Amino acid sequence: MHKRIGPPVLVALGANLPFEGEAPSTTLKHALQALAKEGLTVLAVSRFYATPCFPAGSGPDYVNAAAVVSAGEESDATSFLATLHAVENRFGRVRNKRWGMRTLDLDLLAVGDSVLPDAATQDSWRALPPEAQVRATPDRLILPHPRLQDRAFVLVPLADVAPDWVHPRTGQTVRQMLDALPEADRAAVKPL
Numbered sequence: 001m002h003k004r005i006g007p008p009v010l011v012a013l014g015a016n017l018p019f020e021g022e023a024p025s026t027t028l029k030h031a032l033q034a035l036a037k038e039g040l041t042v043l044a045v046s047r048f049y050a051t052p053c054f055p056a057g058s059g060p061d062y063v064n065a066a067a068v069v070s071a072g073e074e075s076d077a078t079s080f081l082a083t084l085h086a087v088e089n090r091f092g093r094v095r096n097k098r099w100g101m102r103t104l105d106l107d108l109l110a111v112g113d114s115v116l117p118d119a120a121t122q123d124s125w126r127a128l129p130p131e132a133q134v135r136a137t138p139d140r141l142i143l144p145h146p147r148l149q150d151r152a153f154v155l156v157p158l159a160d161v162a163p164d165w166v167h168p169r170t171g172q173t174v175r176q177m178l179d180a181l182p183e184a185d186r187a188a189v190k191p192l
Contacts, residue, residue, distance in 0.1 A: 007112025008043070009069045009080055010162055011035075012105075012145075012154045016053060016062040019092050019103040024063040025192060027091055027104055034087045035069060040080075044068040046160035048192045051153040059101040063192065066109075066157035077111045077143055084108055109154065110144040113168040122146065122169055144168065149177045152185040 013031060015024035022030075025048050036042055046066045053059045071080065084106040085093075091104040115122050117140055125138060125146035133147070144167055148154060155178040158165075163175045170177075178186065 009111050010109040010158060010165065011067045011069055012107040012109055013065045013067060014062045014105040015103055016060045017101050017103045028063055028065055031087055031091060031104055031106065032067065034090060038083050038087065040069045040071050040083065042067055042069050044161040046157035049157055049189045050192055051189045062153065064153045064157055066161055068161050077108065077114060077116055077141055080111065081108050081141055107145060109148055114143055115168050116141055116143040119169060152181050152189050156186060156189040
């Protein structure tokens, strides 16, 4: 009997600081192995990309990637997020500054077409103006990730593994969201 696979889970991976003397690209490879050891099935992994630090000038450039994973039908978004945080912690992740430098960042982007906690809350966070994004931090899981459509460093790798995934609130595919970004943003994300 085959294990049933639940909805695709989209995860963004990033790092811009070494961990235990290893380069960020090595950390991402080890993080993917750690996800598998946690019982997640890694279905697809993008190429690795060099991307400018966000926000600009706040540290060394990042290595970014995206993955499609599954934990079967039994998992839920909260459990997935807890697993991602546990793996981040194993790789020295410290959460002392929002959008700060990090040894590993695993962002839960989407779980199939789930919208959490509800459509109105997701829409509100997605529409938040850039200056408010710096000050406001959600107190609960928002899915899809409310900044997903704004970030080339997420969408370029995601287009490698899930170009046809459709945002359940905007109706746009990953490819459409990526094409809507400025060319300069897309060009700044370079394959390693």
